[in-house]
Amino acid sequence: MLFLLGYTYFHHMNYLTSIGRYAIMIKDVFKKPTKWRIMKSLILKEVDELIFGSLGILIFIAFFMGAVVAIQTALNITSELIPKNLVGFATRQSIILEFAPTFCSIIMAGKVGSYITSSIGTMRVTEQIDALEVMGVNALNYLVFPKIIALCLYPFIISIAMYVGIFGGWMAAVFGGFSTSADFIEGVQLDFIPFHVTYAFLKTLVFAFVLATVPSYHGFYMTGGALEVGKASTTSFVWTSVVIIVANYILTQLLLG
Amino acid sequence: MIEVNDIHKSFGDTHILKGVTTSFSKGKTNLIIGQSGSGKTVFLKCLLGLFTPEQGSISYDGKIYSEMTDEEKRNLRQEIGMVFQGSALFDSMTVEGNVKFPLEMFTKQSQSEMQDRADFVLKRVNLVDAHHKYPSEISGGMQKRVAIARAIVMNPKYLFCDEPNSGLDPKTAIVIDNLIQEITEEYDITTVINTHDMNSVMEIGKKILFLKDGLKAWEGTNKEIFKTENETVTDFVYSSDLFKKVRQMYIEERN
Numbered sequence: 001m002l003f004l005l006g007y008t009y010f011h012h013m014n015y016l017t018s019i020g021r022y023a024i025m026i027k028d029v030f031k032k033p034t035k036w037r038i039m040k041s042l043i044l045k046e047v048d049e050l051i052f053g054s055l056g057i058l059i060f061i062a063f064f065m066g067a068v069v070a071i072q073t074a075l076n077i078t079s080e081l082i083p084k085n086l087v088g089f090a091t092r093q094s095i096i097l098e099f100a101p102t103f104c105s106i107i108m109a110g111k112v113g114s115y116i117t118s119s120i121g122t123m124r125v126t127e128q129i130d131a132l133e134v135m136g137v138n139a140l141n142y143l144v145f146p147k148i149i150a151l152c153l154y155p156f157i158i159s160i161a162m163y164v165g166i167f168g169g170w171m172a173a174v175f176g177g178f179s180t181s182a183d184f185i186e187g188v189q190l191d192f193i194p195f196h197v198t199y200a201f202l203k204t205l206v207f208a209f210v211l212a213t214v215p216s217y218h219g220f221y222m223t224g225g226a227l228e229v230g231k232a233s234t235t236s237f238v239w240t241s242v243v244i245i246v247a248n249y250i251l252t253q254l255l256l257g
Numbered sequence: 258m259i260e261v262n263d264i265h266k267s268f269g270d271t272h273i274l275k276g277v278t279t280s281f282s283k284g285k286t287n288l289i290i291g292q293s294g295s296g297k298t299v300f301l302k303c304l305l306g307l308f309t310p311e312q313g314s315i316s317y318d319g320k321i322y323s324e325m326t327d328e329e330k331r332n333l334r335q336e337i338g339m340v341f342q343g344s345a346l347f348d349s350m351t352v353e354g355n356v357k358f359p360l361e362m363f364t365k366q367s368q369s370e371m372q373d374r375a376d377f378v379l380k381r382v383n384l385v386d387a388h389h390k391y392p393s394e395i396s397g398g399m400q401k402r403v404a405i406a407r408a409i410v411m412n413p414k415y416l417f418c419d420e421p422n423s424g425l426d427p428k429t430a431i432v433i434d435n436l437i438q439e440i441t442e443e444y445d446i447t448t449v450i451n452t453h454d455m456n457s458v459m460e461i462g463k464k465i466l467f468l469k470d471g472l473k474a475w476e477g478t479n480k481e482i483f484k485t486e487n488e489t490v491t492d493f494v495y496s497s498d499l500f501k502k503v504r505q506m507y508i509e510e511r512n
């Protein structure tokens with residue numbers, strides 16, 4: 001699978017140079033910081049755009065995801081021997097471990113990722129980045145750093161998504177007649193392992209970094225015109241998702257395996 | 258003073274600059290002319306360090322650009338004003354925001370000092386009622402003027418303008434030309450201007466560099482360009498019948 005994806009993109013990218021350039025980019029983002037007074041307002045703007053701007057869609061998705069997980073689990077319980085609280089338990093586990101952190105991040109790769117790539121890419125093609133550089137501004141710090149800092153709040157919206165997801169599961173289970181409220185809540189509280197939440201937030205932080213930097217990379221180093229901005233956004237979405245999925249696998253192996 | 262020594266620049270297999278040597282002196286408006294696609298923008302971007310020439314050197318007041326440390330390059334850049342061909346205004350900021358941006362970035366001025374300075378430069382480019390508009394809400398010519406205001410707001414030592422008066426009406430074009438010449442002389446700036454505007458060439462061309470096929474085809478002053486017998490120059494500069502007649506009359510008058 002990875003090989004296939006790699007093969008598809010081999011024509012467009014030379015991996016090693018890209019990875020090297022990405023690493024250099026990250027280093028340059030932290031060089032020669034922009035004045036704090038200006039940076040502060042840039043960060044606030046990005047928090048508004050990237051974090052609050054995504055809250056609505058993530059809550060919406062989390063709610064229905066939780067509902068579907070609860071219904072699916074309930075429908076698969078056919079044996080009388082399986083405890084009734086499994087619905088709540090399964091909903092909690094899948095929402096906290098995977099759906100909220102990973103699934104939401106893939107959605108974010110589309111929403112936030114394409115916004116970042118197209119806004120930075122447009123600045124590249126209209127020479128606004130050159131204008132910054134000519135003035136002596138570190139354009140990478142100016143453009144990418146505030147996004148990284150803003151997305152440090154990403155775990156915060158993911159925790160909201162977790163609550164909403166479990167709540168969606170409860171609604172679907174109780175009002176769909178699949179479980180009683182008491183059973184569901186008992187399941188949600190069953191065998192709770194705090195490290196799972198730590199694991200989920202660690203993942204989320206890594207994904208946040210990926211969400212801020214991979215799309216920035218695709219925007220910053222693009223060439224061409226308006227058409228290429230569109231193409232860069234698509235490529236950026238694909239790569240951001242791929243990196244998130246691979247990082248998810250590696251982190252799960254490292255932290256839970 | 259900027260000295261350019263034998264610079265070459267290619268993109269892939271296409272050789273754009275094939276060894277250009279020249280110098281631009283202080284307090285003078287230096288013009289670069291040449292056909293569309295002849296490499297004027299590429300040349301200017303090489304001077305600015307946005308493109309790195311494969312060969313040759315560029316020095317600013319005796320210091321070779323490629324040998325400067327990152328710190329020195331940054332300091333140099335704060336002394337440079339640049340007007341891009343497409344204006345390159347920050348479209349997330351208002352006109353005023355664009356003009357104040359370099360001040361906010363690099364000076365310790367108070368809000369009111371910045372406001373005064375921004376008002377002053379915007380007035381100099383004849384823009385008085387667009388302070389709070391966004392670049393997408395103003396005309397191309399107005400964008401050009403904002404770009405010029407932004408380039409001169411820091412009192413640069415070096416000013417680069419890529420076609421500063423393309424897209425402007427003749428009257429505003431002359432205002433802009435005069436403005437550039439005025440501030441160049443007033444603040445002893447080393448100014449380099451790419452242009453297609455023959456009016457600018459005649460009016461403010463204290464030094465003119467004619468690029469053709471990636472090479473320097475001719476170099477001289479606006480007085481000399483009237484007299485030159487160099488055919489590549491006369492063909493290009495006096496390509497319209499009107500200009501041919503004007504030149505003819507000028508020569509006859511002198512004889």
Ligand SMILES: Nc1ncnc2c1ncn2[C@@H]1O[C@H](COP(=O)(O)OP(=O)(O)OP(=O)(O)O)[C@@H](O)[C@H]1O
Pocket residue numbers: 268273291292293294295296297298299300342
């Ligand atoms: N980034 C780039 N990549 C590849 N080729 C380029 C690039 N920039 C410019 N060129 C090529 O270099 C040549 C010179 O372009 P340049 O923009 O310098 O022309 P110009 O003299 O400024 O023209 P105009 O008067 O129309 O602005 C063109 O043939 C162009 O295709």
Ligand SMILES: [Mg+2]
Pocket residue numbers: 297298299342419451
């Ligand atoms: Mg040009």
